[in-house]
Amino acid sequence: MRRLTAGLFSSVDGVVESPHLWQFDSFDPELGAGMGAMIGKVDTVLLGRQGYQEWADHWPRAEATDPFGSFINPVQKFVASRTLSGELGWTNASLMTAPLEEFVTALKETDGGDIAVCASISLVRQLLFAGLLDSLMLMTHPVVAGAGRRLFDPADPVTRLELQDVTATSKGNVLASYGLRAL
Template structure:
């Protein structure tokens, strides 16, 4: 069975949206190596509509971050949306043909490498609480963002996690990878 993973840049106060506003110079070589490892194991990406539209407008013509552009542009991408219509303009992008949880559960059963949820905070939350997310990596930057969307909200269900791996980078980022459903 294929593994579904998500990795989010994260501030100390829990903000995961718009990391470019708080990341500053804390993206270091170790984070780059982690992204390279992810790109070498992932052959399918899941995106929500908002992330798809933002990324489709940027990555096909990106002049910076060519390593990530070389990964994200040709990779197989599935988009969860009730408002977009086929054909999608970004290379190798298709709409999901079933509700998110059903679609991802079926995708896990297909042959292939890992499936990554990229950006898409709502999808990460939905898959996590549905038990379909196998690992969640939070890349915590040493900064308090102060404002922005947080991954977890009041009223979320009690959910046990297991720390699978943790490391610290040279610029003070803490990378914590969690599995779901630990006892």
């Protein structure tokens, strides 16, 4: 069975939205290595509609200037959307052909490398609470963002997690991977 992973940049106060506004001065080689290790096992990416539209507009033009582009552009991408239809304009991108949980359950049963959720807070939340996410890496930067969407809401159910791995970097980032804890 394929593993489903997700990685999100987070501030100390739990903000995961728009990390480009607060993470700029804490990237370091260890953070890059952790991200590289995570995506090195991935051959399929899941995106939400908004993330797809933002990334499809940016990454095809940025491949020459950013190493992430050489990963994300050729990889197989599936997009969860209730509003998009037809052919998608980004290389190897297509719409999910079934409801999210059903599609991901079937995809995990296929052959291949890891599957990663990218650029979608809502997909990460849905798949975590559905019990389908095998590993969630939170890359916590040493900053209080103050404002922005957080990964978890006060109304979320109690969900027990198990620490899978943790690393601190030279600039104070903490890379912590969690999985659902079996009860």
